[in-house]
Amino acid sequence: MENCTNVTNATCVDGDSGQGYVLNTRRKVMLSIDILMFIIGFFGNGSVIFITLRHRGLRTVPNLLITNLAFGDLMFIMSVVFINILYPLLPGVHLYMFHFCEFFYFVQFLSLGVSVFTLTALSVDRYTTVAYPMHKQRIARRLTIWTVVIIWFISIAVCCPWFTLINDNSCWFNKSISSAIYLISLMMLMYIAPTIIMIVCYFLTAKRLLHKNASLNLDPRGGNKQQKKRSRLAVIVLVMTIAFILCSTLVYVWFLTAYFSPFNRFVTNQVVKETKSLLNKINSVINPIILYLMSTTYRRYFLQHFCFFLKCSNGKRERGIITQTQPSTNGTDLARQSTRLVNVPLREGMAPIKEEDSRI
Structure with missing residues (x-):
């Protein structure tokens, strides 16, 4: 049995001989990277979720959306990355039973969907906060939970066709019109359209902020503390959005190219495939790093709990x-x-x- 795909970090060697999988030097490096990504992603996203839910004062609308972003990334870490670590280490476990390929792609793109739709909601939230602050204060909190539910519902609905379009033997799409339409629609719904919405929202937000900053500079009483907080949060979400676009672009381009031109050098190049996989994992661990580097409040809470759990008292x-x-x-x-x-x-x-x- 020679049934190997590009979703694991193992090198296939004659499955019928019972020897299973062996790791060469390059695969050991990739496995080490997976372990590192798992540790950073698990504790990074987990700490963001814990801190937000632990402290009531942090349960604001943008913070709850950022927590939803962390949930999606943690799901990817706990499933795809964790399985990628276990598979070469436990060759006796037949992970390709029970439609593993479909599950792998489903979770991968479900995480991407939750991320892009949450970032889109955050960009819209930043614009409405700046453009209509009083109106937003009255209705936003009531809509946040429903927004999160809708994000997960749409993401699951968009990703469900993976279970019907993937051939489990080849771990790839069946050649059909429906598969081609689905891949193009997937890129439109989960990449191009949200990216356009986010760009427009940040352009309008920047325009509003520049206008309001000019007005505040003319106000002799000052009072621009709240405006600075809004500007800082807008910058944090913008950096997260840019990181997502940079990490996910290669994923979508590779999948489209692989379907329509499977023997293209871009598709078959091992460096490109491993870079795609690495960027996908970086996308699931980078948001907590950005948040802790740029948010003084989250960084302060993280250090507080970090010191408490490690008992860093030194007597x-x-x-x-x-x-x-x-x-x-x-x-x-x-x-x-x-x-x-x-x-x-x-x-x-x-x-x-x-x-x-x-x-x-």
Whole structure:
């Protein structure tokens, strides 16, 4: 039995001889990368989910959407990447039973669908927040959960045809008109259309922000703290969007080319195939890295819990810098409250971060 596909990190050697799979040097490097990606993706996405759900002040609309993004990436890490690690290490386990190929492609593109639709929702949210701030405050929270449900429903519906169009023996599409239509539609629905929407939203958001920044500069009273927070979050989501586009473009281009021109040098090149696979995995681990590098609030919470679990006291009680809100002079204008830095314990009894300081 010679039934090997490009979805694993193993080298096939005469399956009927009982020797199963062996790893050459290049495959060992790829396996090491998979293990590294699994560790970073599991703890990165898992910590984002834990921190957002653990702290009530962080459950804002954009943060909940970012958490949904982390759920989609974690699903990919726990299924596809985890199986890629196990398959060459456990040659006796026949993972290609029970329609494994269909499941592999389904989960891979389901994760891409959740990511692109969530990033699209985030871009629309950033525009509506900047363009219609008061109107958005009244309705956005009620729509967030429904938005997440719709994202998963659409992603699952779009990816279900993988189970009917894939030949399990070859682990590839059956040659038919329906397969060609599906691949083209998949790229339109999950790549081209969302990308256009995101570009338009960020163009309009940037235009609004530049106009509002100019207005704030003319205001002698200042009061642009909230505007800076919105601008920072817009930049974070923009960086996530650019990372997604860069990582997913090669995936879609390769699949389309492989179907319509299977013997093309671009398709058969091993470096291209491994780069495609690597970019797909990077896409599932890079969002938490971007969030922790650019968001001071999430980074502060991450360090707080990291120190707590590792008990990094060195015989003394560790102290961290936590932002607390100083009472306003008039007691009403929360948007203009000043902040001061105080040293408080990172363990039990730590003063919580106020909700207005818990945003990105």
